Amino acid sequence: MSASNEIDDFASLLRRYRLAAGLSQEELAEKAGLSSDAVAALERGRRRAPRPLTVRLLATALNLSDTDFAVFTESLRRSPTVYAPQVQGPPLPSDTMIGRASELAELSSLLSHGGVRLVTLTGLGGVGKTRLAVAVANEVRPQFEAGICWAPLAARPDGPEVTDAVAAAVGLRPASDAGAEVDALAEHIGSRQLLVVLDNCEHVVETCAWLCTVLLQRCPRLTILATSRELLRAPGEVVRQVQPLAVPPSRAEPEEIREADAVRMFLARAAAHGVHPRDDRLLQVSRVCRSVHGIPLAIELAAARVNVLTIEQIADELDSSSRILSGGSRTAPLRQQTIDAALDWSYQLLSAEEREFFEAVSTFSGGWTLTAAVTVFCTEQTDACHERVLDLTGRLIDKSLILVDRDAAEARYSMFSVIRQYADRRLDDGGRRTIIEQRHLRYYVELAERAERAVGTDQQAATLDHLDLELDNLRVALGRAISRELGAESMRMAAALWRYFYLRGHYSEGRDWLESALRIAQAGPDPVAPAALAGASRGAGYLAFLQCEYDVAAERLEQALALYRRLDDAAGAALTLRHLGSIARERADYDAALQLHVESLHLYQQLGDKSGIAWARHYLGFVSWLRMDLDGARDYSQAALTHFQQAGDGEGITWSQLNLGAVALYAGDFTTAERLLHQSLGRAQRLGYREGVGWSLNQLGVVARRQGRLERAIHLLDESLAEHQELGDRWRSASVLEALASVAQDHENTAYAAFLLGAAAAVRDTIGAPAPLCERPDNEHTIKAVRDALGERAFAHAWGAGQATPLHAVADGYPPDTLSTLDTPW
Template structure:
């Protein structure tokens, strides 16, 4: 070869770089890539990557292996090494940076800190931020990626995938973001891995949901080949690759109460975005709190709602959202269609579902406030008792929807519950309405909860009472939906079964008015001429009991006497005994202690004939209650003590609470205040744990009397006020009147005679309406208070304050609102 030719060849080699020089030496040696790889102890892929320039800066050891295999002389070795060094010092491709945020990130301090810790400290190499559309995944991903720039010396690279229409475009998108533009795309994933190599780099994949399978494949391959690579991904669906760590992005925090609305991230976001639209809502935070609670802290929904403040008041906005989320549209023009409305955001996820997933998604919208796996299995399968196959299918499909962020999961007390955010449920319900199976799904839902209520009814008198009360409370919205279905479809049997099964729960958890309404409407569906049935008798019993608890004594008596007749027709001794016990309660509150005692004795005899220990214990307790109310404290103590011991053995929380209340009241009327306080504190703690509101109200009432007797009037006022508010909310006017009289006694002790007269008048007005006298055991204190008040005031002042109290609504008195009466300062706090 001529000297000119040799020079041209050298120039060509230098222009081609290390890869070209290596290729020339290999060819001069007469070797294929496979042959060189075998002689050097390297892989064929490594040789190909070096020759094509996909892999830069080979290590010194690799250079020696290549030079030895090619049998290069000293000058050729030096040239090869220098060329490799020149290539390694050439500029790296420019990475695509995370986009600059358009506005302030609000309320994500906890999430940002957690994500930064997981990635920055290399706790995980793959972190997926997941959640439903509109939860703020992209915005959080941008913030995390930006703040981690110092933790990754070789940079943070942003890989946007939202605009992809073809899943095969994932790898090219990654290549473009890292500055790689290969001519050959057949081995693109390998080329990307070669480009990244040993670099300490963070790849941030945004909007993976619609290409999630391909994203998962690319991520798995890169993580395996690139040991210093970390990946952050935002996706509505999990990637499901080895090593994935999932962070479920929660909604923004909601206001803890009305006085702390400004501390809520959801409120702050609404205020910020509304202010950006030219409207400052800081003076209406109570209404803002109402809006963000309805939107459950969903950032996109809050931003879309805030945008509507340019044409609506916040009150109008809140009212509109109570009925529909349809106004949540009109987002930024530059946003993708799925970010311009909540419907678009949810529809995007819905379109990615399989047909089976779409069907289940729609069916699950029949649930209100969440559901369990058992409930889902029945609604999906239509089986009364879904077997293992049906449950497994329900679990699989539910799990898929959880992974796609359309369903959320909570875990409490060893039970997993599933629910949809309200905006998602509305979309799913619209889909269900468009199908022919809507009536069937709603019917299945109702029948599941009828069965659940009947099962719970059997457990509410035993050791599992607390567990079943909590279970029914967690399902209250579903029970209401089932009740609405039964009434709307005029399904007489189902309405009676459900309302009859729930009355005891309604009593224990204080849903007196709602339970009464259900029972009365269910009974109204039943023809009056229909023969007695267990369901009818139970419904009349429940209606009578709940009317009695609200001091509607005439209604209660009518319903209970009807139930008594029906139970006797049915020859149901237990039902008969229970009704007699409830009729005894009516007589007791009306002050007819002899009749009450007679009815409770009859009830006891029937329960004894049945060998019903629970019924006998309740009869003992009721007889003890009558005894201490009429002032026979010793008899009351014996009976209630026996009941307490029995209730402890039976595990009946309600019964135990009541017997403790009675024993505590007896002790305080005997002047044994230390014992009284201990008993009442025990009943209060038990009632609070059970959520037994009547027990809470009574315990507070009696504890207030204990503190008054000790002269601790400030503490007494606090306890009695709480008791009054609770009794008023329950609708128990009989007990409310007694608490008002106790508050009057405290007011008089504080020398607030005019206000004491006002309270006594309020109590008298209540008693006149319900036709119930002051209980015998309370009369001494009542008369002492009234006498002291009358002696402290002239007749005119007393009558004026008394009359003002009689005219004041109980709600106003119980809530402590200012009321009109002759005192110079009508604010009750001045008197207490």
């Protein structure tokens, strides 16, 4: 023990007389008829008021002369009756604590006035538990009249040494055994009002729990504050999870970024290296802080790299690996000099089974459920294994290695990325990566296929939300299947997910996955089931259609149709015919579109597929209002709506309301149109169905323009354009540009109207699709009015500027410098 006490005269004399007599403590105890612990306690000053009989027995055993005996007893009378220990206080902080104001206030109140006697600060390594404990101890010092005692336990490998550390903190020296030490501790603390801080308990958690229980039972005014990566689970324990520092949102303004605690820490540590990032670098600082989730140790280590890397380089490195998080303070404990060292400390405390589970769940990305963990970890999914996984999950949560989110009906688990990367590397060390990732892939293939069956039912909204949660895992699983050229798994999964990617507006991503899967299947040695090949071709073709790549889309869909017909799969053929009809519709080949949708309808009728029949009628209604057959459109759409409402098909209801709203719009019934289109917009927003949102906004903008509400029309059409442009739907983007041109002309901003018309024409030329028949009268009227107002030369100039401007720039409100009247379009 490192601590030392001022030893009183009696203790000094006893030791001097014993040594002069040539006796050990045990021999003196035996001669005096006392316990060796009693002799040790007297010599070390822990026992201050021995009974007169004890003094006489010692004097006799030591064979003291009358003179020595008189000195001996006189020294006892001079000894202080109240012992003022030299306690070990908390370490002095080397810098100002950043953030934590609310935690500090709560913990101070809890320890001072809350009636709580044992508080454990828990959290992952490097999150700042010790630093917060120091601040709390200093804050509450006036409330504890006997003082604050700080017991660092990081270097204590076993139980007896933990007890020694606490003894040293309260001003005692170790006894000969742990039991006597605890008795001495309890006797020494007694009824004094004292706060003991046990720092870094996780590796001796059982000893700490036992010691806290004993001392709190025997010392009525003792309070204990512990820091530990694992809960003590002692009686009366109140746990507070120390969270990482707050990070700014991804699109925060510079002021908001600077105010975030994580950023403040990074800037302070970077300044210590002489680096002071300007405001234009704050976004990169924010990236760094979000990459490390605001973990203080990781921020410190990242900031230490500013002497050799730019902040952007640090952020880029952290996107893929946490290996650069090293090079901490030389004076810090080894476990705090790198992130890996911090995690090594936690990893070494795990049992063999806990390590295996920790490594296995690192294969997940974006979190997981208990069921998913059972599938990935267990060879067989039995009740016994489910119990094991539940227990292991709880243990790793207690050890601050797994996070749990209980906000939804089903708990979801995750890891901070630095921990996940560490566990993933350990998975390599264990040689179990292949089998674990195979199980992960199998689980998510099956999940995707179950989800595909639920889309289009009353479970669609919940299914899409669940796929949103699992999107990172789905992407990882697909990526693994494709990188390993697993044709069957790639095909099954990509084909099962294409409708999800469509409904959520991830057209490019879904199409990329499908095309990669098709490429592997066609090049691979193993044959792929024709049904899977047809499904993937159909999905890829439809997503290409949504991005207005009509030739590519038609080629893929024709391939799918041929496969379905060869398989005698009428349902697959009917759906593919529907998609081919959509291509014809956007190319304004309405006769071909109607013929294809009618053929699709007949197949569905032969199958007795009520949902398919409703969708065929919807598309017949869609084509009908585009070609201004309003009566036919109304009949088809109303029939489809009736079925969709009965089936609870949210996507179908949205489209039927859109169709009926458009019929009312072109019939001049703006009140009905606005009501129906607001309903479709609200439903599409609730479903997260982006195409439905874009279309509803588009049609509402046209309604507002025809009502003369130009400002509202601008707002609605701008939002619609942004939505369609992000989706990649150039056909609809062109229509929205033309509608905006009509509004600009109504606003008497004729040059800008001509610019928009030119931009729309360029889009239509690129995709090879004219304006829908129902929209042409408005467009022709606008073009004539703008040309008449500007004159041919100015009109050609503005039109040409629009044609030369990329769609994304137009959508961002780009005004060409050469047209001074366009500097403020509205």
